[in-house]
Amino acid sequence: MRVFHRTFLAMNTRFSLVIPGLDADHGESLLAETERYVRGREAVMSRFGDGLVASVNSRASEDTVEVSEPLWAILMLCRYHWNNTNGLFDIARGRMAAVAFDDRRQTVRFMAPDVFFDLGGIGKGIALKGVEMLLRQHEIENAFVSFGESSILALGEHPEGGLWRVGLAADAKMDFTLSNEALSTSGQTPGSEHIIDPQHGGWASGPELLVVASACPIEAEVLSTALYIAAPTARADILSRYDKARWRELPAGDEPNGMVP
């Protein structure tokens, strides 16, 4: 079977779109629309260059900053998940409590020095949610999207029938079967750590890799970070607020655990 596929750079990683059975003309047109959409999301969420988050970060320590609607909606979503994960999913790198949100005026103010927003833990999930809607608008039923290999969306079925099967790069036998679901991974790379534990402000230490599958790409993203940071005994409480998720972990230097629950 022919398969349309393209890969491009976005959000400092690679975005791969794979659509079985789609002809090249339709594929290129859909790719262009997808790329425009993802770059638009990047422009809102990036904390570098001309990104809206960069603009807020540069001013909110000094002043109350009015936030435009697209970014405000994302910040509210992040605040919701911050509450739901007992503060472990924190776009202010452990300092969310020091951010003053004015819901009526849609403004933010950082109430402590060195506070800034970083949407790296949710941005790809938000983009994937939008890409899912875009593909459905174009009546694409079966598609596979990988955003940096750490955020994956599998729509419909594999062309051979049945579910898409996604394993870990390090161990394909540890796999998830997906249909209309997203997969998100979290893990630290020694020397390039990026996940902060809000409970002490230092680098989080978790398993080698933690993988979450969920019908919602955003929830998959939030949960992979929160469960990575959470003590094993704290995970059940967080998961009780997310009914669509499955997860697994690859313990450091150990064999994979079984699927939970």
Next chain:
Amino acid sequence: MMDGIPDIELPPRDNNRRETLKTIASAITGSALLSTLPWLSPLKAAPAGKSPSDKVRLGLIGTGSRGQYLEEHLLKTPGAEIAALCDVYPPHLQAAQQKIGKPVTHYKDYRHLLDDKSVDAVIIATPLYLHAPMCLDALAAGKHVFCEKSLALTIPECKAVARTASQSPKVFQIGHQRLFHRATLYALQQVKAGDLGPITQIRAYWHRNVNWRRPVPSPELEMLLNWRVHRKYSAGLMTELASHHLQVANWFLDSPPLACIGYGSINYWKDGRDVFDNVNVIYKYPKGVSFIYDSLSSNRFYGLELQIMGPKGTLELETAKFYAENPPPAPGIIQLINQIERGTLESVALADRSWVPDLKKDTKGTPLPEDPDHDDGTGLSMAAFVNAVRLGEKSPAMIEHAYRSGVAALMGVIAMEEGREVAWPGGYA
């Protein structure tokens, strides 16, 4: 293989040059590439046999370092016989003679070599100021001519040589070996296949930390041995180095430059030379494309490179690498695509920590295919010249390449020396 163009599978390097040429001959015979790369056409002939009638008798004029380098290639080229040598400097002549391993006729005056009726063709590897008179005299004497780059010391000389060569029935070739360099040929096909998108800029540099001088046994030999640093005999870095990269820019952009501007100076080697020790020139090409060139004699950190850039990728020809702007898919995605195309369903090894792109400094790029013998094109260009003479096959494209690059190099020199924009001076007809 790329889009109708064979990527020639060359034999491993322990095979001899004859085997390599046989492989090339069989690969390009009837190939579409001969219409776009006509100077390769002589290579479609099988390598010459050992009979005397198969031999092309060559006279080598100029036996300095470059002349001896060409000589080494000629000694390995089927059908080439070095029949005569010529140089005014005895130590070079003796060294060239020793490489052949048997006595051959030698001359001090190149005009006497041209009078030698047993010589079919000449290889000219002399200082730049001698290229035009020697080429014109050789063509007038009925010799086929291979002359080292750059074409000539002045633009009027370039016009005269190109015009005479185009009107002569004899083969004329300039030493632009990149026209025969396997990786460069492959890169050109990548450009034609759209792998870069339209070329938006070419940038090249050639940086060395050398004074470019040779030891002189006695003062009267200064001009003879160090001609490169004296403007009367040389146009300096632009003709000696930049002309190679200009030839590639003209070739890949399919046009000579429209104009150029530049600055040059002597800012380090203040040793009596009167050619610039650093040059910095920007050439304007059609469609708003620029070729940016600089060359230094006082720093070698960046070495040399030729970068061809477009919205989809970058080719670096000196290191023979291609860098795509878009990253390659993850191995797991390739696995998935292969499965779908084959009609199988298995778990793909994909999920991982987030992939981060390499920076230019540590990305590996995609290697372009290289000649197993690491021939930079010189070996093949010698073989093509010898075969062209044997077959009596002229290539007008070779003259055009020689003219465009030779003139473009001199435009840069004039722009720097006169502090003005220099326009393309037109053709040579």
